[in-house]
Amino acid sequence: YITKENTQVYEYLSRLLSRLEKNKKVGVLVVDAIRARRAAMVSLLRRHNFITFEAPDAEQALNIMQRFSIIKLILVDDDGLPKMNAIELLSELRQNFKKEDLAVIGLSNSKNSALSARYIKSGANDYLLKPYHHEEFFCRIMQNVEYMENIELIRRAADSDFLTGLPNRRYFFEKVQASQSHKPVLQSLAIIDVDHFKQINDSYGHDCGDYTLKEIAKLVAEHFADYTAARFGGEEFCVYFCNVEAADVHKVLEDFRISLATQNYQFEQHSFNCSVSIGLTHQTKGDISSMIRMADELLYKAKNNGRNQVVS
Ligand code: GH3
Numbered sequence: 001y002i003t004k005e006n007t008q009v010y011e012y013l014s015r016l017l018s019r020l021e022k023n024k025k026v027g028v029l030v031v032d033a034i035r036a037r038r039a040a041m042v043s044l045l046r047r048h049n050f051i052t053f054e055a056p057d058a059e060q061a062l063n064i065m066q067r068f069s070i071i072k073l074i075l076v077d078d079d080g081l082p083k084m085n086a087i088e089l090l091s092e093l094r095q096n097f098k099k100e101d102l103a104v105i106g107l108s109n110s111k112n113s114a115l116s117a118r119y120i121k122s123g124a125n126d127y128l129l130k131p132y133h134h135e136e137f138f139c140r141i142m143q144n145v146e147y148m149e150n151i152e153l154i155r156r157a158a159d160s161d162f163l164t165g166l167p168n169r170r171y172f173f174e175k176v177q178a179s180q181s182h183k184p185v186l187q188s189l190a191i192i193d194v195d196h197f198k199q200i201n202d203s204y205g206h207d208c209g210d211y212t213l214k215e216i217a218k219l220v221a222e223h224f225a226d227y228t229a230a231r232f233g234g235e236e237f238c239v240y241f242c243n244v245e246a247a248d249v250h251k252v253l254e255d256f257r258i259s260l261a262t263q264n265y266q267f268e269q270h271s272f273n274c275s276v277s278i279g280l281t282h283q284t285k286g287d288i289s290s291m292i293r294m295a296d297e298l299l300y301k302a303k304n305n306g307r308n309q310v311v312s
Pocket residue numbers: 163193194195196197198199201205206207208209210213233234235303307
């Protein structure tokens with residue numbers, strides 16, 4: 001139980017858990033009114049290296065879910081749950097967590113045969129009949145964890161660019177539109193285009209062009225980690241800044257432009273330099289397509305002014 005007096009413990013725990021989460025550890029929350037039944041499930045889960053959490057009622061379960069993002073699976077036994085029952089807990093959970101981000105498995109028994117179907121209809125991913133065999137307990141859990149991992153793989157593939165690993169144009173539009181739904185006061189959009197990129201392909205070959213794009217993508221990821229950046233297509237990248245002072249946006253882009261231009265690129269026996277031109281627009285309202293149009297016009301000016309510069 002976390003109280004105000006031990007927030008330091010909580011902060012330590014949060015750091016530890018986020019490290020475990022990055023290492024693909026999965027947290028499982030066991031919701032059951034009976035302590036001995038919770039202990040039985042927890043011991044099975046620990047045997048398979050899950051990080052376990054326990055709640056004796058729905059209210060505490062919801063509380064724990066707000067705090068620990070490492071939890072990807074909930075096991076809930078409706079039998080004896082005080083105040084809020086498992087079905088009510090499920091509908092509460094589903095307001096914040098989708099089936100593909102949080103699997104819920106309801107425990108039921110043959111005395112209440114309608115419960116299994118009600119679990120599923122109310123948004124559970126699966127159910128488990130008691131008494132369960134240890135093997136089945138584990139299989140059900142693994143199947144649901146694998147289902148979520150597969151969705152995550154598909155999501156990542158759909159959102160990223162195959163060559164560079166950066167977010168792709170589709171993801172970029174989604175992200176910007178999501179930011180815009182919060183009515184930002186200031187938005188900036190930059191289009192970054194590699195200068196004379198065709199010459200790199202023509203002089204050193206297409207593989208060298210690909211290598212250069214990957215190197216540039218690394219710089220994009222590094223410099224714009226706090227913003228929304230993507231490979232827009234071909235040798236173009238774009239960055240969206242939401243509620244960032246224009247002067248700060250300029251600085252971030254200038255730093256990027258300079259570090260890219262001063263880097264030396266080596267591919268096989270070739271050694272060369274590279275630069276980018278950037279069109280940057282600041283807008284208070286403006287939808288995404290009008291921002292892109294504007295940034296594109298400014299990019300055109302940057303090219304005509306001699307390249308390797310930011311024009312806003
Ligand atoms: P500018 O300074 O005016 O932008 O000149 P540029 O040569 O960069 O412009 P242009 O649009 O003529 O050329 C872009 C080139 O980028 C053409 C295309 O073959 C190349 N390109 C686009 N996508 C890829 C890719 O994934 N890999 C490689 N190697 N080349 C690519």
